[in-house]
Amino acid sequence: MSKLAFLGGPKTVTLDPTEALRWPIYGEEEEKAVLDVLHRSAMSGTDITIKFENEFAKWMDMKYAVGYSSGTMALAAAMFSIGLGRGDELICPSLTYWASCIQAYLFGATPVFCDIDPDTLCLDPADFERRITPNTKAVMVVHYLGHPAEMDAIMAIAKKHNVKVIEDVSHAQGGMYKGRMLGTFGDVAAMSLMSGKSFAIGEAGIFVCNDRKYYERALVYGHYERNNPENVTDPDLIPLVGLPLGGLKGRVHQMSSAIGLVQLKYYDERCKEIRKTMNEFWDQLKGVPGVRAHRVDEKTGSTMAGWYYAHGLYKAEELGGLPIAKFCAAVRAEGVPDLNPGANRPLHTHPMMQTADLYHDGKPTRIAFTKTDVREATASLPVAAAINSQIYSVPWMKKYDKALIYQFAAAIKKVAANYKELLADPTEFPEPAGVWFTFGAKKPEK
Numbered sequence: 001m002s003k004l005a006f007l008g009g010p011k012t013v014t015l016d017p018t019e020a021l022r023w024p025i026y027g028e029e030e031e032k033a034v035l036d037v038l039h040r041s042a043m044s045g046t047d048i049t050i051k052f053e054n055e056f057a058k059w060m061d062m063k064y065a066v067g068y069s070s071g072t073m074a075l076a077a078a079m080f081s082i083g084l085g086r087g088d089e090l091i092c093p094s095l096t097y098w099a100s101c102i103q104a105y106l107f108g109a110t111p112v113f114c115d116i117d118p119d120t121l122c123l124d125p126a127d128f129e130r131r132i133t134p135n136t137k138a139v140m141v142v143h144y145l146g147h148p149a150e151m152d153a154i155m156a157i158a159k160k161h162n163v164k165v166i167e168d169v170s171h172a173q174g175g176m177y178k179g180r181m182l183g184t185f186g187d188v189a190a191m192s193l194m195s196g197k198s199f200a201i202g203e204a205g206i207f208v209c210n211d212r213k214y215y216e217r218a219l220v221y222g223h224y225e226r227n228n229p230e231n232v233t234d235p236d237l238i239p240l241v242g243l244p245l246g247g248l249k250g251r252v253h254q255m256s257s258a259i260g261l262v263q264l265k266y267y268d269e270r271c272k273e274i275r276k277t278m279n280e281f282w283d284q285l286k287g288v289p290g291v292r293a294h295r296v297d298e299k300t301g302s303t304m305a306g307w308y309y310a311h312g313l314y315k316a317e318e319l320g321g322l323p324i325a326k327f328c329a330a331v332r333a334e335g336v337p338d339l340n341p342g343a344n345r346p347l348h349t350h351p352m353m354q355t356a357d358l359y360h361d362g363k364p365t366r367i368a369f370t371k372t373d374v375r376e377a378t379a380s381l382p383v384a385a386a387i388n389s390q391i392y393s394v395p396w397m398k399k400y401d402k403a404l405i406y407q408f409a410a411a412i413k414k415v416a417a418n419y420k421e422l423l424a425d426p427t428e429f430p431e432p433a434g435v436w437f438t439f440g441a442k443k444p445e446k
């Protein structure tokens, strides 16, 4: 009989991982805060949201924060705040969640995709610089899967070419780059706070910045009742008070803000436990063939925040070319949950970015307002195009459970040590292509 559970052997993992994986973490304080909103008939108010914004800004050491009903809306407000408009190009890594950039269509602007770095999985600064044109207004920097992007290089390039920087911190709230918090580098930043993310308060997003002008523009984008003479000092905006300038409503449900106020008190502490857990997990796997961590060296002052949607890098060539999907299936068979090949599908490959005419322009929306055809051939983004067969999700452990960490690591070591048995087995797996979204996405069976 084979040693591998995939081929009929005994499973490595005998412990129940439910508690370590449970998310979000909450207690009686959150429950009470939510009920208070209900009892005070305050669900659609803004008093608790404004408190949350103030506390959040303080936590990030930023001057301003504006809550939104989703990360998608907060990022749209960020685009409006820096003046993204018709014909503008917004450079964005192709490997990210769709809400990093598709909102550009709302402004008659277009995303331009750049390639990623195969180790950080964040945008490749050199490719970002190559794609700058006279029409480039801004770059959307995504700290993908919690990994800080290379901010030194990115900020230097942006400054040199007068390109505005928006940070999408949806995967990395509280994360650090060389000792400084993510979301404090760019002109503005915005992020999701929905329940799947590591800062989880329900359905909400938040925008942050230090510049009063950007703050006011973000505020009036989707908050009609806050677009009033008390909040607005910008002479360009004063005549426009009373209506939301984006034509959209983005108010936060105050039950989410109430949860946010409580979560903020414990967030850093909870992230610390996640980091201890995930770092110890990867420490166990040092030197295992085929297996690399997607993480930073914390000695540099950088961190992986709350390790949202933690992934590993896969080196098939060190395991005789074993396909990643088969490797993952074998590890799952050992009893490790949530270990699946790939992540997001590269955005530039979707028909919405290539052919769809969404607003009757008589040509693809993507290029309806641009001077040149910005649509990328897949070959021009080689790293992003191939990355889904080189990365896989690992269990996102939020509670430190030493025995469980060691069992999970042992399962991976066992599969790597016995890869030849998997090569000899005839079961075939398709190459992973990635998914358009991940929250609630179907997990492969077995």
Ligand SMILES: *Cc1c(COP(=O)(O)O)cnc(C)c1O
Pocket: 070, 071, 072, 073, 075, 096, 097, 098, 099, 100, 142, 168, 170, 171, 191, 192, 193, 194, 203, 204, 205
């Ligand atoms: C989740 C997410 C968003 C959008 O946030 P919502 O709150 O779901 O609207 C934006 N960007 C990234 C990278 C995300 O993962």
